[in-house]
Amino acid sequence: xxxxxxxxxxxxxxxxxxxxxxxxxxxxxxxxxxxxxxxxxxxxxxxxxxxxxxxxxxxxxxxxxxxxxxxxxxxxxxxxxxxxxxxxxxxxxxxxxxxxxxxxxxxxxxxxxxxxxxxxxxxxxxxxxxxxxxxxxxxxxxxxxxxxxxxxxxxxxxxxxxxxxxxxxxxxxxxxxxxxxxxxxxxxxxxxxxxxxxxxxxxxxxxxxxxxxxxxxxxxxxxxxxxxxxxxxxxxxxxxxxxxxxxxxxxxxxxxxxxxxxxxxxxxxxxxxxxxxxxxxxxxxxxxxxxxxxxxxxxxxxxxxxxxxxxxxxxxxxxxxxxxxxxxxxxxxxxxxxxxxxxxxxxxxxxxxxxxxxxxxxxxxxxxxxxxxxxxxxxxxxxxxxxxxxxxxxxxxxxxxxxxxxxxxxxxxxxxxxxxxxxxxxxxxxxxxxxxxxxxxxxxxxxxxxxxxxxxxxxxxxxxxxxxxxxxxxxxxxxxxxxxxxxxxxxxxxxx
Numbered sequence: 001x002x003x004x005x006x007x008x009x010x011x012x013x014x015x016x017x018x019x020x021x022x023x024x025x026x027x028x029x030x031x032x033x034x035x036x037x038x039x040x041x042x043x044x045x046x047x048x049x050x051x052x053x054x055x056x057x058x059x060x061x062x063x064x065x066x067x068x069x070x071x072x073x074x075x076x077x078x079x080x081x082x083x084x085x086x087x088x089x090x091x092x093x094x095x096x097x098x099x100x101x102x103x104x105x106x107x108x109x110x111x112x113x114x115x116x117x118x119x120x121x122x123x124x125x126x127x128x129x130x131x132x133x134x135x136x137x138x139x140x141x142x143x144x145x146x147x148x149x150x151x152x153x154x155x156x157x158x159x160x161x162x163x164x165x166x167x168x169x170x171x172x173x174x175x176x177x178x179x180x181x182x183x184x185x186x187x188x189x190x191x192x193x194x195x196x197x198x199x200x201x202x203x204x205x206x207x208x209x210x211x212x213x214x215x216x217x218x219x220x221x222x223x224x225x226x227x228x229x230x231x232x233x234x235x236x237x238x239x240x241x242x243x244x245x246x247x248x249x250x251x252x253x254x255x256x257x258x259x260x261x262x263x264x265x266x267x268x269x270x271x272x273x274x275x276x277x278x279x280x281x282x283x284x285x286x287x288x289x290x291x292x293x294x295x296x297x298x299x300x301x302x303x304x305x306x307x308x309x310x311x312x313x314x315x316x317x318x319x320x321x322x323x324x325x326x327x328x329x330x331x332x333x334x335x336x337x338x339x340x341x342x343x344x345x346x347x348x349x350x351x352x353x354x355x356x357x358x359x360x361x362x363x364x365x366x367x368x369x370x371x372x373x374x375x376x377x378x379x380x381x382x383x384x385x386x387x388x389x390x391x392x393x394x395x396x397x398x399x400x401x402x403x404x405x406x407x408x409x410x411x412x413x414x415x416x417x418x419x420x421x422x423x424x425x426x427x428x429x430x431x432x433x434x435x436x437x438x439x440x441x442x443x444x445x446x447x448x449x450x451x452x453x454x455x456x457x458x459x460x461x462x463x464x465x466x467x468x469x470x471x472x473x474x475x476x477x478x479x480x481x482x483x484x485x486x487x488x489x490x491x492x493x494x495x496x
Contacts, residue, residue, distance in 0.1 A: 054404075054408050058074075059071055064258070068241045068262055069242045070258055071415060072246075072249075072255065080147065080150060080247050081247030081248060082247055082412060083146050083157070083245040084144075084244050085241050086423050087142035087143065087235060087240055088241075089137075089231075089236075089240070090138060091103055092139055092276055096208065096213075101231055103181075105232055106136050106142060108177050109144075109167040112167060112174070113173075114166045115167075122163070129155070130149065131156045144160070146160040150249060153257075157261060174223075178223065185217060196298040196462060198212075204281060204302065204460065205281060206281035234271060239270070242419055246415045282460050283458050284481075285461070286462075286463070286474055286478055288465075290465075290467045294466045296363055296364060297363065297366055298463070299364065301459055301462075302459065304357060305349060305355055306356065306453065307352065307354070308351065312445075313434065315437070316348040318393070318441045320347040321399040322388050322395075323379065324345055327395055329383070330344045340375055341364050342362065346359070347359060366469035387446075388443055388446055388447070393442070397438055401435065
């Protein structure tokens with residue numbers, strides 16, 4: 001007799017309880033053993049084994065005749081399969097008068113169902129199988145993904161292909177998505193950190209830049225179903241898709257499944273606009289958003305940065321390790337010794353194919369705002385002008401490498417990296433190049449990149465806080481130029 005799923009689950013639970021029995025007994029035995037007191041040690045005295053090598057699991061890569069690129073990586077630890085598709089698009093390609101169309105298109109692509117099944121039917125189908133299918137839109141890529149039990153892979157993957165290839169975009173779901181976006185607009189000034197991040201992006205990239213602009217009521221009003229269809233048709237074609245699948249499966253069988261579901265998807269002529277031009281909008285200055293209800297300030301300080309493919313990326317990562325985290329200069333000096341911060345950070349934040357930012361900042365009580373800014377600026381200048389110590393170098397390199405290894409804890413994370421490197425045209429051995437670069441970084445390298453890439457003359461400072469409580473006032477930082485106020489009033493929706 002064939003056992004059903006309930007019986008299989010019962011067996012698995014029985015085995016699990018038996019496996020737990022031994023460690024439980026050992027745990028109980030420890031309570032009757034004498035306990036030896038341990039002398040607490042400072043974190044600087046702790047020693048750790050060397051960071052293990054990053055091992056990329058075996059995988060299969062192939063391309064369909066229509067141009068779709070596929071990665072398959074087997075992982076038989078659990079009876080699960082997951083997949084991610086990256087689509088060569090992004091909300092940075094939205095028309096200026098229809099900002100938000102990319103995200104709404106991706107939302108309705110899933111909620112609106114397909115030409116064969118409604119969104120509600122898809123929800124019921126997935127709920128019955130504890131499976132998922134999601135779609136999204138980011139700044140530089142569209143995405144679609146699925147997750148399922150291995151035994152349900154064929155049926156869930158069939159639906160995944162249907163969602164990706166034939167979305168329906170019904171008006172009812174478009175209207176719902178627009179209503180949800182309107183709610184987000186209405187609430188966007190509720191979080192001071194959100195205000196700081198949004199407005200700082202506008203100062204660096206420009207308010208109209210695709211890397212900083214925001215969805216407004218007026219741009220939502222311009223979006224119709226035809227716009228969703230046009231955006232989809234402009235970018236969603238097989239030659240623009242990279243698909244990665246990882247989990248408990250046989251690669252030969254899944255390859256046949258992929259070919260069956262996507263092999264007849266015809267490549268169509270698509271157009272990808274050139275990447276937006278990036279330059280720093282505000283090259284200096286102090287900017288302020290007055291929020292009288294606040295008792296603390298959210299602060300961001302920075303300027304335009306660079307890309308991940310910079311030859312100095314590894315050394316800049318080590319510089320970040322010197323500045324940041326427990327044991328980093330900012331934590332030790334600004335937070336612990338001076339007591340000026342709830343949180344504090346400074347890091348070089350590159351992007352894959354356009355300039356990122358150098359960003360410093362944190363949160364502090366209102367009356368400590370000016371001393372906080374002065375202290376952070378002092379640490380930026382110190383790392384530019386004074387060599388770090390050998391202990392700092394070792395600590396920073398260990399911090400970076402230990403953090404880096406956590407990006408590869410399981411095959412799914414590793415495959416995600418491979419997909420992104422392929423998507424942005426990075427070499428497949430970028431993982432190993434980066435690690436070697438970190439290990440080879442010297443004290444002189446850190447000072448060189450700090451002096452080269454950190455430019456105090458171009459630093460823009462933004463504060464979101466309570467003007468009456470900030471004493472001394474922000475103007476004391478730069479009496480000659482003063483402080484520029486930023487109005488974050490939300491433009492009202494159109495009537496009628």
